[in-house]
Amino acid sequence: KVYLSIFWNKLDTLAIILFILGCILRFLPINQCFCFARIVLAIDLCIWYIRTLDIFSAIKRLGPKLVMIGEMIHDLKFFMLMLIVFILAFGVPAYSLLDGIEKHSWHMPRYIINFAYWQIFGELQEIDQIEKNYELSGYVMFFLLVAYMTVANILLINLLIAMFSNTFDRLHSDTNCIWKFQQYSLVCYELKRPLLPPPLIIISHIWRIIIYMFSHIIKIKWFYMKYIEEKNQAKKIKINKILTKQIEEIEDAFGHEIYFFSLKNNQEQIDSNEERIYSPQEISSNKIKTLENQIQIIQNQQSNMFQYFERLMNGIKKIGGNDIEMPK
Template sequence: MKNVFMFVHAPCVKYLYTVYSHVIFLMLFSYVILCDFFPLYEFESDGCLPNTEKNSHSKRLLNNINKDSMLNLTINEDISSKFGLQQHNRPTISEIILTIWIYTLLCEGIRQLISMEVPSIYRKLGAYFTIFWNKLDVLAIFLFFIAFILRFLPMSQCFCAARIILALDLSIWYIRGLEIFSAVKRLGPKLVMIGEMAQDLKFFMLMLTVFLLAFGVPTYSLIFGVQKFSWHIPRVILNVAYWQVFGELEVLDDIEKNYEISGYVVFILLIAYMTVASVLLINLLIAMFSHTLDRLHADTDCIWKFQRYSLVCHHLTRPSLPPPLIIFSHIHRLMIYVFSRIFKRKWFYTKNIERKNREKFKIIINEMLTKKIEAIEDALGNEVYLFSLKIDRKQIDYQNDFNEERVYSSQEIILNKVKTLERQIQVIQHRQDDMFQYLQCLMNGMKKIGGDDIEIPKQCSIDCLL
């Protein structure tokens, strides 16, 4: 029984349960948003679906289709629209299960926030939101409950907004599934690389936006002229400029037979824009990505080990049951906490302490394993010490070679010659002083009677001045 208990509470088993649970959750969410999300009130039309009568691009495509296919297409669109607008008295069973599932995820997020060993609530929130995956969890749960509230309002616009928010929420949950790959040695460090490259892409998009507007706004004004203001104009401008980077040269079709001055100006703008955007900026982005990959590629092993350690510590504190069954673990923990803290029951207090000790990351070792670890540490310590000595010697040799092979500039050569000349002048001055002292001593000796009384000064060292 003890082995079964340890198996169920093992972090790797909890991780596998979480992976399977998340895959089933994504399948359920996808089924709800595609096939099982109906309004609770009767609506005449669906504002979320595109209006083909006002869509000029759809008109061009439909003109190339024969009348039979157009009739079949219209019938299929009507059937699909009527099926999606079927009124239901209450949410479907799959939608109710999905709501309960996300509610259990909300409870798990609250449990993680409360269980953090941080003194204040403000610091707990700061530590919780430093993790990128927690930010996605909060955003996805918040969007889901907004859509859940909007779908109960008796307006077609609210139902349309709820479906749009759920679609965005589903995409966030799919991105949230990338954390699964952090346990894989080959894919885990790639997530860190993607995050670093996203930072590079953020600054690149700022520069690209400047060139998009610099080309899109003048081109749109020269092709279409002055038009009535509409909030759809920025979208058309970006549609004209952005897809040119990827080779969709639709502007050439508009100016192909325009030989006026405006046509030539747009042609020149297109040449300049394609040169800068497609050649310069795209290659700059590739260079930035290559630099990021080269910088992180050498540390992939350390990055993966850190990710694995964080993943083990995270799943060590999680309940054994995956969502949505995790709600039973939350109820069990809440009962133990209430009876141990409020009612002061000794048995529940002991169980609470055992649970906390079980969630702490610790390694159980014996004497033989301890000796192996010490031997490995000694070997690695000696290896690191010898490696550091080699590095220091290489740095010293490099500095000496650098000083020997240094190429002096003309200013440094002139300054060295001036200093040498100043030292020589000082030597000459000291020699003159010595000669004056000798002459003075000779004159004093000649004034005296005997030659033995001539004073000879001590000789001054000149070599030290050179």
């Protein structure tokens, strides 16, 4: 139960089962089984590609985006329930009016959904048949199409965009907190795993089996100590579920309080800095300081120039200009 409580572990289990099933069907001497094996292995490959998204949880910019995608998929489930209702409400009557009486076929649901679903994205393939039909069924089809395109293409699509925007804005402010929790979960998960990576992980499993056999069957003391050490390392403290829930709620409350308090202090500091920079008093004092600095620079230049003139006159006197009178 603990292993399957993690989404990625469920995905691993499904992918491994599909891979084994596809390999078994692949080597059965039946042509139909070979076709089924290709389908199963194709779906399995798609799952393995999706499984690689777990690597992004270690990246600060991409990790919170995985949480956003998960929440958006949760929103998409409720949206698809509403969309299916409108697809069936339009597709079944439109198909009956457009094609008339036909023999029953299991391919009919696919045609109905295909006809109604792609209308949302502008694939109006049947519009020519509706335009040429001036009978009562054609007018009914026309009004059904107008109502369906108005509801599905304008109302529902914009509703989905608004739901996604709300989810993104709600999670975007907590991206730093989400990534830290992801880092913590990743570290805890990796600590429970063996040291060697796949496919060398089989060596770690064989070593665990050897430790168990030599500690319980042959009863060697050194292997028994190793077994106790690994068992204590993987041991978990079992407490009451109600107490666990209370502790988690208290931790979440304190964590969010500290987090938002730090955000508030940072925002107040930023606002105070902006007010100090852009207030009129600060602007006037800055201008005065700038003017004083410029005056000081001019005075330094004047003193340097007087020193230069004094040295120049002393040099002229040494050359023979004793009759030159200095200005008083």
